[in-house]
Amino acid sequence: MFKNRYKRLICLLFLVLTAGKSMSQQRLTFGLETVNDSLSWLCLIPATEVETAKTGHSRKGKGMMAIAKWKLPYPVYQLATGDVNGDGKEEALVGVIKPTRFYPQPARRLFIFKQVNGKIRPMWMGSRVGGILCDFRFIKPYVRTLQATTDEKYVVADYVWDDFGLSFVRYLTKAVSYEEATERFTSDE
Numbered sequence: 001m002f003k004n005r006y007k008r009l010i011c012l013l014f015l016v017l018t019a020g021k022s023m024s025q026q027r028l029t030f031g032l033e034t035v036n037d038s039l040s041w042l043c044l045i046p047a048t049e050v051e052t053a054k055t056g057h058s059r060k061g062k063g064m065m066a067i068a069k070w071k072l073p074y075p076v077y078q079l080a081t082g083d084v085n086g087d088g089k090e091e092a093l094v095g096v097i098k099p100t101r102f103y104p105q106p107a108r109r110l111f112i113f114k115q116v117n118g119k120i121r122p123m124w125m126g127s128r129v130g131g132i133l134c135d136f137r138f139i140k141p142y143v144r145t146l147q148a149t150t151d152e153k154y155v156v157a158d159y160v161w162d163d164f165g166l167s168f169v170r171y172l173t174k175a176v177s178y179e180e181a182t183e184r185f186t187s188d189e
Helices: 002-023 047-055 180-184
Strands: 029-037 039-046 068-072 077-082 091-096 108-118 119-125 134-139 142-146 154-162 165-174
Touching: 029 077, 029 091, 039 047, 039 119, 068 119, 077 134, 091 134, 108 134, 142 165, 142 180, 154 180, 165 180
Parallel strands: none
Antiparallel strands: 029 039, 039 068, 077 091, 091 108, 108 119, 134 142, 142 154, 154 165
């Protein structure tokens, strides 16, 4: 009687360990689930789920198969992904519109989230980059920003991850028109 019980326990432990190991080896990526204009969920999902959705074979009506979620109670204007810190895992760059303690006027902010053991963790919750943030994108290894200045000119700048947050690298353009800045911002140079 005890032998059977131990055999079942050992089989159950083996099953749990092998299932957990296969889940940890699964490639994960980020997605966004929008509830309304001021509430979204950042979701950590299997990469196969995203690839399936791109081919048109998604599970409509059932939503994403999220392994983890992070509540974003602000308007989200953009989501980008990429290996920001060079650890081999994808991070999420989320653009939100919100006030901060030091800048009480609602404005575009940049948050960066990482994956830790199948969970979403904040990496950087930036209150501000150099100028007034208009847009951002990830071009390995840079986070490229389009920023407005107070004199109605525009700047395109590159930043890299530096242990605590984003560190300025270079200006691609300075004090130019919106059209010129947008052209430079969207180029892959």
